[in-house]
Amino acid sequence: MIIDLAKFIADERPFWNELEHALDALENRPDQRFEIGDARRFHYLYQRASADLARLTTFATEPQLRRYLESLVARAYGEVHETRRRATVTGWWRWFTATFPQTFRRHRAAFGVTLAITLLGCAFGGLAVGLDPDAKETLLPFAHLQGDPAERVRQEEEMQGQHLDEAKTLFSSFLMTHNTRVAITTLALGMTWGIGTLITLFYNGVILGAVAGDYILAGQTAFLLGWLMPHGVVEIPAILIAGQAGLVLGRTLIGWGDRAPLGARLRAVGRDLVTLIGGVAILLVWAGIIEAFLSQYHEPVIPYWVKITFGAVELVLLILFLTLAGRRDAAPQ
Amino acid sequence: MRANTLIIRTPERIEFSLALAGPVTRFLAWLIDLMCLTAGLVLIWLFALIVGWAAPDFVFAIATLVHFAVQIGYGIATEWLWRGQTFGKRVMRLRVMDASGLRLRFSQIAIRNLLRFVDSLPGLYLVGGSACLLTRRSQRLGDLAASTIVVRQPRFSEPDLRQVLPGKYNSFRDHPHLAARLRQRATPQDAAVALQALLRRDDFDPAARVALFADLVRHFRELTPFPQEATDGLADEQYIRNVVDVLYRPQVSPRELEPVAPA
Numbered sequence: 001m002i003i004d005l006a007k008f009i010a011d012e013r014p015f016w017n018e019l020e021h022a023l024d025a026l027e028n029r030p031d032q033r034f035e036i037g038d039a040r041r042f043h044y045l046y047q048r049a050s051a052d053l054a055r056l057t058t059f060a061t062e063p064q065l066r067r068y069l070e071s072l073v074a075r076a077y078g079e080v081h082e083t084r085r086r087a088t089v090t091g092w093w094r095w096f097t098a099t100f101p102q103t104f105r106r107h108r109a110a111f112g113v114t115l116a117i118t119l120l121g122c123a124f125g126g127l128a129v130g131l132d133p134d135a136k137e138t139l140l141p142f143a144h145l146q147g148d149p150a151e152r153v154r155q156e157e158e159m160q161g162q163h164l165d166e167a168k169t170l171f172s173s174f175l176m177t178h179n180t181r182v183a184i185t186t187l188a189l190g191m192t193w194g195i196g197t198l199i200t201l202f203y204n205g206v207i208l209g210a211v212a213g214d215y216i217l218a219g220q221t222a223f224l225l226g227w228l229m230p231h232g233v234v235e236i237p238a239i240l241i242a243g244q245a246g247l248v249l250g251r252t253l254i255g256w257g258d259r260a261p262l263g264a265r266l267r268a269v270g271r272d273l274v275t276l277i278g279g280v281a282i283l284l285v286w287a288g289i290i291e292a293f294l295s296q297y298h299e300p301v302i303p304y305w306v307k308i309t310f311g312a313v314e315l316v317l318l319i320l321f322l323t324l325a326g327r328r329d330a331a332p333q
Numbered sequence: 334m335r336a337n338t339l340i341i342r343t344p345e346r347i348e349f350s351l352a353l354a355g356p357v358t359r360f361l362a363w364l365i366d367l368m369c370l371t372a373g374l375v376l377i378w379l380f381a382l383i384v385g386w387a388a389p390d391f392v393f394a395i396a397t398l399v400h401f402a403v404q405i406g407y408g409i410a411t412e413w414l415w416r417g418q419t420f421g422k423r424v425m426r427l428r429v430m431d432a433s434g435l436r437l438r439f440s441q442i443a444i445r446n447l448l449r450f451v452d453s454l455p456g457l458y459l460v461g462g463s464a465c466l467l468t469r470r471s472q473r474l475g476d477l478a479a480s481t482i483v484v485r486q487p488r489f490s491e492p493d494l495r496q497v498l499p500g501k502y503n504s505f506r507d508h509p510h511l512a513a514r515l516r517q518r519a520t521p522q523d524a525a526v527a528l529q530a531l532l533r534r535d536d537f538d539p540a541a542r543v544a545l546f547a548d549l550v551r552h553f554r555e556l557t558p559f560p561q562e563a564t565d566g567l568a569d570e571q572y573i574r575n576v577v578d579v580l581y582r583p584q585v586s587p588r589e590l591e592p593v594a595p596a
Contacts, residue, residue: 070349071349073343077434079436169394170394173401187448188449191451253478274444
């Protein structure tokens with residue numbers, strides 16, 4: 001019980017103000033770190049404010065003051081008890097070249113599953129088109145893929161990519177945004193315990209397999225590879241990584257082999273999810289540029305072997321990047 | 334089932350409570366955000382159409398990218414810059430917070446906004462709304478994944494003491510030592526009961542009102558007896574007014590306590 005509230009406030013206010021200033025400084029400059037002395041002082045101020053709040057709570061004559069102290073203690077609580085590493089502004093470059101591949105490797109099992117499901121879908125789509133030509137109509141939702149592959153190849157080669165002459169940048173940005181949306185959806189569907197993600201991946205695989213099967217059966221393998229590889233070798237892995245993130249989320253929700261409560265599990269994995277989807281977005285920007293500016297040119301403008309080689313080189317570089325980059329500095333998690 | 338408040342207890346044994354926001358307020362906040370977002374996107378495209386004649390391909394490409402960035406980034410950017418608030422949440426006095434009272438992190442904001450898609454299924458946030466109703470802490474799926482909560486921060490209105498305490502002369506204040514003793518002995522519950530009795534005095538039956546105030550006066554007399562001259566001629570209700578005045582307005586400036594100089 002506080003007998004003389006006025007005196008109590010007059011005595012304690014300097015400490016509350018000091019704590020408030022420290023909190024303001026902390027919140028406005030997230031990269032700032034405390035020296036050991038400052039940290040001790042901050043902790044002292046926090047405990048002092050807590051004690052004041054406890055004393056004040058026993059007598060609620062000053063609701064406003066109590067709310068002020070409560071908010072002060074709540075803010076300081078967040079700072080004192082935060083043990084996760086604070087996001088530092090060390091630069092996007094390091095994040096993309098080290099953190100992203102490290103995170104990818106940490107969850108490589110999930111990536112294996114997405115790859116397997118997609119390949120399964122491919123096989124299903126390819127077989128369906130091979131065994132039953134009518135299946136094509138059902139499986140492929142795009143009008144320009146419904147026709148005869150040989151006919152389309154002839155048309156595309158005649159156009160020499162000129163149909164996009166006035167709209168390449170627009171087409172490229174459309175592809176980037178559309179693909180990123182697909183990637184985000186694939187991640188978000190992880191909330192269905194990963195089932196939605198698996199279905200999306202399988203369906204993507206079916207379409208890919210059906211298109212590939214269609215063109216291969218029509219003897220247009222070179223066109224197919226030249227058309228898909230330059231952007232596909234980046235775009236498809238990017239969607240797979242988004243699926244990987246979705247599966248990591250789903251797995252975290254289910255919680256196999258982890259006794260931590262749901263909240264703690266999700267907390268632990270949150271940063272990885274954002275890293276994965278951020279990396280995917282960057283890969284998709286690259287894929288969008290390539291698809292609009294390179295993939296739409298066919299022979300005779302660009303020989304197929306050039307496009308296929310380009311795609312193969314990209315694929316090798318991507319694999320090297322994902323498996324080796326950031327290996328030197330051990331994961332700081 | 335869901336509760337309306339989330340109480341966080343610190344290791345210092347201090348409790349603070351956060352008022353959780355329900356689905357309806359959040360939906361209204363989202364509608365406001367939607368209007369802001371639509372207005373912003375319309376502006377972007379108007380600008381693109383005006384500038385577009387010069388280099389349509391390039392300008393529309395940039396507009397597509399900006400459109401996308403604004404659509405995806407609106408929630409993330411505003412919540413990051415304003416510590417958990419968007420325009421709509423500001424208007425509705427809502428705020429996104431970490432579920433255990435810790436600092437809100439960028440990854441949490443990003444996840445809860447990226448998972449909006451699932452919550453908005455199959456339309457009008459049906460999934461998210463149902464999740465809000467069913468979860469203990471009113472979380473939509475994105476909140477669950479990011480372990481965040483949305484709290485209400487209404488502007489608290491003080492009890493209107495002027496209504497019950499018109500600042501008239503209070504005979505108890507002539508005895509500061511007794512007033513201090515009363516403040517010391519009265520528990521928070523005593524003080525709250527007295528204040529509530531005054532605030533709701535018109536809602537009681539006349540007989541009940543008389544009996545209640547008589548009871549209260551008896552109780553406060555036992556706590557701290559004031560001398561005869563301070564209580565002489567005081568009705569029970571006026572007695573409680575004086576008590577509440579002493580309890581709830583302890584910071585009377587010394588000048589106010591000084592006896593008025595004779596004219």
